[in-house]
Amino acid sequence: MLHIKCPHCGMRSQNEFSYGGDATVKRPELGKEISDQDWNNFVYNRKSLRGKHWELWQHLSGCRQWIKIQRDTATHEIFKTLKANEEIS
Amino acid sequence: MTLPIETHLLQACVSEPVKPVLDNVVTFGAGHFYISQSDKGEMVMGGDLDGYNSYAQRGNLPTLQHVLTEGIAMMPFLSKLKMLRTWGGIMDMSMDGSPIIDKTHIEGLYLNCGWCYGGFKATPASGWTFAHTIAQDRVHDLNAGYSLNRFNTGHLLDEKGLGTKTWIS
Amino acid sequence: MTQSFRIENGGLINRDKKISFKFNGKNFFGYEGDTLASALIANGVHLIGRSFKYHRPRGFFGAGVDEPYAIVQLYRNGETEPNIKATEQELFQGLEAKSINCWPSVNFDVGAINNLLKMFLPAGFYYKTFMWPKSFWYKIYEPFIRKAAGLGTASIKHDKERYEHKYEYCDLLITGSGPSGLASAYSAAKNGAKVILAEDKSRFGGTLLTSEVNIGNQSGKDWADSIISELKEMPNVTVKNRSQVFGYYDHNMLVMSERISDHLPKTKKFHPKQRLWYIRAKEVLISSGSIERPIVFGNNDTPGVMLSSAAKEYMKVYGVLVGRKPLVFTNNDSGYETAIEFKKNGIDPIILDTRKEPQSEIIEEAKSMNIDIKNSYVVVAAKGYKKVKSADIAKISDDKEELGLIENIDCDCICVSGFWTPTIHLASQSGNKTKFNEDIDAFVPGISKQNEKTLGAANGIYTLEETLIDSFEKGNLLSKKITNNDNKISFPNVVEKKSTVHDKFWCVPLPKGKNYKRFLDFQNDVAVSDIEIALKEGYRSIEHVKRYTTLGMATDQGKTSNLNGLQLVSKIENKVVPSVGHTTFRPPYSPISIGAIVGREVGKHSKPTRKSPMHSWHEKNNAVFVDAGVWLRPRYYKRGNENLFEASKREAKNVRKNVGVCDVTTLGKIDIKGPDAAELLNRVYTNAWLKLPVGKARYGVMLREDGIVMDDGTTTRISENHYHMTTTTAQAANVLSHLEYYLQIVWPELNVNVVSTTEQWAGAAIAGPKSRDVLKKLFPLVDVSNEGLPFMGYVESELFGAKARIFRISFSGELAYEVNVESDNGNFMWEKILEVGEEFEIQPYGTEALSTLRIEMGHVAGSELDGRTIPYDNSLEGLVSKKKDFIGKRSLSRKAFIAEDRQKIVGVVPLDKKTSIPEGSHLVEDSRAPMPNPKIGYISASCWSVEYDNPFSLAILKDGKNMIGKKLYVMSPLKNKVIPVEVVSSHYVDPKGERVRS
Structure with missing residues (x-):
């Protein structure tokens, strides 16, 4: 079971969290023109990386904050965790 | 070319072999659990994904705990069997839970992917329609619905109605 | 029966406590501290079952977790458990066990005919032998294979035992209490680290229980005992026996199963049978030791052929002789220790050593005891059917290719030692990249991925002194990192006999003209010839060879067979073992009860149950409940002999006519x-x-x-x-x-x-033409007139002193209100509503009536909003703003979503106005069209319309907007029904929505 460092609560077991997928996906701005292709990319197409992957998790049974985690999808090693408002660098 | 697919981890397990007690594959839709007994006598069981992108081919026990909880809910006698072996495989989860069997805009490149954690039972039909697609360079009526373009047109199959959160099973 | 093979003295069993047990219906005695295996051997029972494929006789091969043969059906406290290893099962008063895979009895077994049919059961027989002719598979082959399947018999009764889970954090988790485990635990504990020391067996000490060594001027066992008692006294240390760490998962999460009651006649009241520990460790020290591996020779599965270390353990721990005329067949010094132990007990063993002129302290000791030693000798084949009676032996050439003259010598057991295989399962599971160690012909842990280190024999270190030095140091270093203490332990004086190098020999060649079965995997009956076939047929990857032949896939998971299998593949392939590589080690280390993995979440505790504050009122008033997710909701309130249909019709009618109240807390x-x-x-x-x-x-x-x-x-x-x-x-x-x-x-x-x-508010929906009258009585100070509280209006007030929120909203399509009060006042509110509503003939109604009311009004719910429909499909397109953007709007303009013939919700009524329509049925135009009959829609929800007194359903139908008035067929292959229907508006009752605004 993964051990995740919530930036608000500290180290917690994975069963307190729920997964939210690729964190690099940016929702298009409301009300702005967007091509079909760009919209479909946003809704459906993911990079599905092998290796370092920035992803969203929500500390569902804890502080309920969405957080960003950089995790290796091949080894499950976690490198960094960020608060929702911190930019992925 | 980007595919509407994410790679996830699915575990399965077998029990120790026992004398025949189950002569069918049984799936438990509401609990998301399947079970059958192999010719060797092992109960072959599985269910949910581990729930995050992974290529690791190794899962964690709480997922199997959850799967086996559903198993015992359906067949309480499983409690007394012993889990012999577990394994984790990687699954190509498509964004509507159904496979893609299609030709592509690149000549000579055909797709047969996105089978998610299903597909074994559909192997003959998938092979047949895929062979047809390659041999004729056009899709057969039976796999016309499994086009890659459905993600653009909205002709989605999504039998479970879960949408793009492929990790929720 | 007398315990004819019990040594008079010695062993760690309690001879003051006799224990009676039954095997195959016969009564026996053993002692407290015996395993079922040791007690049976003491009683001269050597035949315990039949093998799975060929039904060959099976005896005992090991003395613990690596046992491939001695698998029994166990009976305990009125229950039965399949596939219990007799070598692991501790004896308890009244234990009953039976052989498996034999009919009618273990001594005369009909299935042994398979042994004669073995040419038909080669490698991969699951995949090929019975595939042709095709029609034979169902009628002949599969029934035959299935009859042969399995080991024990599963009880299909519910498991009455309890299993618990525990979550634990520690600084150091140490797996195994042999010398390395004890030493590292001790030095870590002295540094104040939080230590968990886990031992799979009932006794602590590992090999110290059976080896002739001296630590700190005590015997190995006494030293182990003193360390364990000191550790047990320390508050920072948890010491657990009968506890196997079976899995190493991500982020240093390990899982351990503690067998609390399996060694007892029955589980004590309030005790679990087993407890599963999820342990998150900062550091993990793997001290799981090693397992002796066999040398492969002809008929090496005959009962009486066993590991030499097991023979020694039966003598030293259980005071039991595995034979009186032992042959020790070895390629290293370990066999000598077993022979010496025999000699000490007055038995004359013969040692066959594959080595030419080995010299060491241990060998010298054996020689000085006048033990018969034959160098450059091998066992060619065991003779005897149900028990070893003799052995064909021969000299072997220096290049190990040529056998000399075959001699036959009498013996009643063959104790075999092919050197030691480190138990690297946990290390490998952790992601450690293991490496092949040429010196010991086995894999050892290499580069760590997680915080794990492997000690002692598990790491390929076979001398006690080196093991202890390394283990004391690792325990100290790792704990120092965590606690910052550095309490040095003075290193004890160690006395052990020195041994010399082993011979890399592992498989005896076949003599000319003989084709003895030489087994690698004893439980799955995989022989050398099977692997040869697999390779001949083109299997190369060791993972494929494993699956094709089932090598190492039995309940012992290849603990004694995997390495010899690798040796064979590499020999045939002319490769070195490391390039063949080993198969992946996957959890669990040994089979773990599914009940323990699941824990307490069984039966009613399978999921949490959520109840509304009015739940007890519902119970008292004959509510029949239904699961709504994890909530329990009243489905209907039973009156007299009413069934679901009658009760829900009554409740729904009363809402349409008078007024009803429904618990909507779960929203x-x-x-x-x-x-x-x-x-x-x-x-x-x-x-x-x-x-x-x-x-x-x-x-x-x-x-x-x-x-x-x-x-x-x-x-x-x-x-x-x-x-x-x-x-x-x-x-x-x-x-x-x-x-x-x-x-x-x-x-x-x-x-x-x-x-x-959700939990803060209790909710009650009051619905029906008389609901306003009820509301007036509940809230006399509030203006509840149509003007004062119009449709979709909201006021706050007090319900007899309780703070309340009043919403004029309706799901039933009637004039309706929803009242919320704080949860604690829920029951008070509910009773007040029924009390003041009595004069208006109020009745509570359940989810079934609620569904009926919403379906005939055409209000959508979960069965229409099923994750596959857009607003248009539900006739909700009027709620889609054209002016503003919102989540998902951009997707609505896609081709399929704006198609002219897009699916839309409609109503469906059977033409005969009588036949109920099963939910989930398909809608087709022609019921007799050839298959696959094109489906143009499906029934999402069905009810019995109380307004019109006939069945009514909602359906999602292709081109629904142009289908009103059309005649179609409902088909339900599941219920074998074909029903002619007419398509009508989904708003079956009050299409203009006048009632809610009245």
Whole structure:
């Protein structure tokens, strides 16, 4: 079971969290023109990386904050965790 | 070319072999659990994904705990069997839970992917329609619905109605 | 029977406590501290079962977890368990066990005919032998194979035992209490680290229990005992026996199963049978030792052939002789230790050593005891059927290719030692990249991925002194890192006999003209010839060879067979073992009871049960409950002999005619506060929200980004910056997460907070033409007239002193209100409603009547909003704003979503006005069309319309808007029904919606 460092609560077991997928996906701005292709990319197409992957998790049974985690999808090693408002660098 | 697919981890397990007690594959839709007994006598069981992108081919026990909880809910006698072996495989989860069997805009490149954690039972039909697609360079009526373009047109199959959160099973 | 093979003295058993047990119906005695295996051997029982494929006789091969043969059906306290290893099962008073794979008895077994048919059961027989002719598979081959399947018999009764889970954190987890485990635990404990020391067996000490060594001027066993008692006294140390760490998972999470009651005649009251420990360790020390591996020779599965270390353990721990005329067949010094132990007990062993002129302290000792030693000798084949009677032996050439003259010598057991295989399972599971150690012909841990280190024999270190030095040091270093203490332990004086190098020999060649079966995997009956076939047929990867031949896939998971299998593959392939590589080690280390993995979440505790504050009232008033997710909701309230159909019809009719009350507490409720709350709602819902006045509710639909309806519900503006959102029961948690996601990740600039208040409010829907009368009585001070509290209006008031929220909203399509009070007052509210409603003939109604009411009104719910429909499909397109953007809007313009013949909700009535329509049925144009008959729609929900007294269903139908009035067929292959139907409007009752506004 993964051990995740919530930036608000500290180290917690994975069963307190729920997964939210690729964190690099940016929702298009409301009300702005967007091509079909760009919209479909946003809704459906993911990079599905092998290796370092920035992803969203929500500390569902804890502080309920969405957080960003950089995790290796091949080894499950976690490198960094960020608060929702911190930019992925 | 980007595919509407994410790679996830699915575990399965077998029990120790026992004398025949189950002569069918049984799936438990509401609990998301399947079970059958192999010719060797092992109960072959599985269910949910581990729930995050992974290529690791190794899962964690709480997922199997959850799967086996559903198993015992359906067949309480499983409690007394012993889990012999577990394994984790990687699954190509498509964004509507159904496979893609299609030709592509690149000549000579055909797709047969996105089978998610299903597909074994559909192997003959998938092979047949895929062979047809390659041999004729056009899709057969039976796999016309499994086009890659459905993600653009909205002709989605999504039998479970879960949408793009492929990790929720 | 007397225990004819019990040594008079010695062993660690308690000879003062006799224990009676039954095997195959016969009574025997053993002693406290015996295993079933040791007690049976003591009683001269050497035949315990039949093998799985060929039904060859099976005896005992090991003395513990590596046992491939001695698998029995266990009977305990009125229950039965399959596949128990007799070598692991501790003896208890009244134990009963039976052989498996034999009929009619273990001594005379019909299935042994398979042994004669073995040419038909070669490698891969599951895959090929019986594939042709095709028709034979179902009729002959599969029934035959299935009859042969399995080991023991599963009880299909419910398991009455209890299993517990425990979560633990520690600084150091140490797996195994042999010399390395004890030493490392001791030095870590002395540094104040939080240590868990786990031992799989009932006794602590590992090999110290059976080896002739001296530590700190005590015997190895006494030293182990003193360390364990000291550790047990330390508050920072947890010492657990009968506890196997079986899995090493991600982020240093290990799982251990503790067998609490398996060694007892029955589980004590309030005790679990087993406890599963999820342990998160900062550091892990793997001290799991090593397992002796066999040398492969002809008929090496005959009962009486066993590991030399097991023979020694039976003598030293259990005081039991495995034979009186032992042959020790070895390629290293370990066999000598066993022979010496025999000699000490007055038995004359013969040692066959594959080595030519080995010299060491141990060998010298054996020589000085006049033990018969034959160098450059091998066992060619064991002779005897149910028990070894003699052995064909021969000299072997220096290159190990040529056998000399075959001699036959009498013996009653063959103790075999092919050197030691480190138990690297946990290290490998952790992700450690193991490496091949040429010196010991086995894999050892290499580069760590997680915080694990492997000690002693598990790491290929076979001398006690080196093991102890390394283990004391690792325990100290790792704990020092955590506690910053550095308490050095003075290293004890160690005395052990030195041994010399082993011979890399592992498989005896076949003599000319003989084709003895030489087994690698004893439980799955995989022989050398099977592997040869697999390779001949083109299998190369060791993973494929494993699956094709089932090598190492038995319940012992190849603990004694895997390495010899690798040796064979590498020999045939002319490769070195490391390039063949080993198969992946996967958890569990040994089979773990499924009950233990699941723990307490069985039966009624399988899922949490949520109950509304009015639950006990429902119970007292004959409610029949239904699961709604994890909630229990009244489905109907039974009166007299009513069934579901009658009761729900009565309840629904009463709502249409008088007034009813329904517990709607389970609806999701979310409190939304902040200056940007209206803006959030405007982005989340498809309709406009910026102008909703305070004191008004509005119905809304929210989409996912792919344009599919996610949920619906009403949201009420409580005050300027305060909204109360309701969701469906099923989607409550998802909607909250959805809102939090957009607020935290996508639009952090919005100043809004959301929180679930589902548990805070109890809700009652009061519905029906007389509901206003009831409301007047409940809230005499509130103007509840159509003008004072119009449709979609909201007021706050007090219900006989309890703070209450009153919403004029309706799901039933009748004039209706929903009253919320704080949960603690829920039951009070409920009783008051029924009390004041009595004169208006109020009745409670359950979810079945609720469904009927909403279906005939054409109101959509979960069965229509099933994750596959868009607003248009549900005739909700009027709620989709054209002016503003919102979540999922961009997806709505896709081709399939705007198609002319897009599916749409309709009503469906059977032509005979009688036949009920099964939910989930398909709609087709022609019931007799050839298959596959094109489906043009499906039935989403069905009811018995109380308004018109006939069946009515909702359906999602292709081109639904142009289908009203059409005649179609409903087909349900599941129920074998074909029903002619007419398509009508989904708004079957009160299509103009006048009642809700009345």
